[in-house]
Amino acid sequence: MRLLKQLFWVFLTLGILFGILELFMFDIIKIDWVSFMEIQPSYRPMEDPLPPPSQSVPVEGAIVIPGMGAPENPTTADDASLARGAELFAINCQMCHGADGAGSGPVAPFLIKFKPADLTSAVAQSKSDGSMFLTITNGVDGRMPALNENLTVSERWDVVNFLRTLKPAE
Numbered sequence: 423m424r425l426l427k428q429l430f431w432v433f434l435t436l437g438i439l440f441g442i443l444e445l446f447m448f449d450i451i452k453i454d455w456v457s458f459m460e461i462q463p464s465y466r467p468m469e470d471p472l473p474p475p476s477q478s479v480p481v482e483g484a485i486v487i488p489g490m491g492a493p494e495n496p497t498t499a500d501d502a503s504l505a506r507g508a509e510l511f512a513i514n515c516q517m518c519h520g521a522d523g524a525g526s527g528p529v530a531p532f533l534i535k536f537k538p539a540d541l542t543s544a545v546a547q548s549k550s551d552g553s554m555f556l557t558i559t560n561g562v563d564g565r566m567p568a569l570n571e572n573l574t575v576s577e578r579w580d581v582v583n584f585l586r587t588l589k590p591a592e
């Protein structure tokens with residue numbers, strides 16, 4: 423009996439101590455611990471977006487001016503542009519459109535409803551540079567993702583220049 427009584431008090435004290443500890447653990451009583459990462463001048467998402475510096479102008483120009491139709495290609499298809507385009511195509515497009523552009527990339531079998539377009543085809547090549555640019559920018563609704571966040575404006579033009587070099591396999 424005595425032992426049970428003693429055990430009761432031991433567990434009660436431990437329980438109360440643990441309970442008090444818990445108040446701090448779950449921030450019911452909040453202590454400002456010194457923590458490191460969050461103590462810094464930083465912006466959280468959606469908080470006060472920084473305005474662009476005064477007098478700055480976008481170097482790449484407006485992407486598309488509504489009502490003005492497809493944009494003109496400002497980038498000449500020189501070796502540097504084509505090399506950049508080939509690399510960007512390998513990173514952003516090849517998994518669907520395939521290394522040769524014919525539409526049989528490794529992801530293509532998993533696209534059930536709409537297969538990636540054959541970019542070497544006469545139909546695809548008949549599109550203007552501006553129209554290809556807009557396809558990359560906006561994607562094709564429910565078929566191809568918009569890649570405007572993956573590629574800057576000038577990178578998209580480099581890819582367009584590269585698309586022009588794709589030829590159907592003989």
Ligand code: HEC
Nearest residue numbers: 514515518536537538539545546554557558562565566569
């Ligand atoms: C997730 C797979 C996927 C990725 C990644 C992808 N595409 Fe596509 N793309 C498609 C599909 C699917 C279509 C066909 C849409 C349709 O049926 O109209 C398409 C269509 C196109 C067309 C239109 C062809 C035409 O005949 O008008 C162009 C141009 C094109 N893609 C270029 C690109 C480029 C350039 C990239 C990389 C920057 C890219 N795509 C990345 C899946 C993809």
